[in-house]
Amino acid sequence: MAVYVIGSMNIDMFFDVDHFxxxxxxxxPVHSEVLPGGKGLNQACACARAGAKTRMAGKAGSDGQLLTDTLKAAGVDTSFVDIQSGGLSGRAIIQRDPDAENCILLVPGTNHDFKKADFERILRFVDKDDIVLIQNEISNLKDLAACLQEKDCFVVFNPAPVTKDIPDDLSFVSCLVANEVEIEQLLKTTGDPQTLCAQWQNRYPGSSIVLTLSSKGSLYMDGKRTLFMPAYRVEAKDTTGAGDTYTGYYCAMLDQGRSIEDALQYASAASALAVTRSGAASSIPDLEDVKHMIGENEKISPVAL
Structure with missing residues (x-):
């Protein structure tokens, strides 16, 4: 079993500012730094640090040494990373304010050089027991979706950012991991978290959903049950990589045969630790740190609704 992450790899340029x-x-800026990132890279690093066998399928330019070094250091297999000579890796320009909020500009670079042939080549190696984790920061997502429709594997989709490039038919998705803004944009409606999850379930009854609710926790729903995972209370320093940490840890727990309850708990604890640190990939905690966090907060666990 393994997690195949097909996604973006970015060079993140952080700027700490008094206000946006x-x-x-x-x-x-008060301070600036350059760090590895991209939703695909972040989630792959989180999967690997959580103990899952992880393979990254991404594209980087000749300036991408920082990105491949980061993946390898986290324990990610980079044999599916395509280094394009003369190309420029994706960039993220990130402002962070004193409240730990951020706003981000994305320059896609080589992330938008994916073609259908790339997806077909990668998916030939995926077995039915593997997890394929995808986002929406690469090109030709509709071609990837078409390939996944024909593949017998578990697909986790983190629909960030929500754009017109997302296919209308998401029946290929086994599990959606989204935040409140993203699910409202996908469903083109508003509502409370449980209602939104139920609407997703009604539309795609074969798919589960994990809805992240920031400091309020997260919500899980499938065709049989609904679970609420309270958030761990921490003092946030930088929220940039929190969602990716959550998604990566969640997938890693599933890949290792853990229960949904365990996956929610580990993902929540990992993302809580991530916001206490700076950066995206650099903020992702190791598994032992997450276990320690859970052990110190034994009363925080999923609740059936």
């Missing part, structure tokens, strides 16, 4: 820059304003 406004129209016509030139702002000097």
């Amino acid at each position: 820059v406004r129209p016509k304003e030139t702002l000097m």
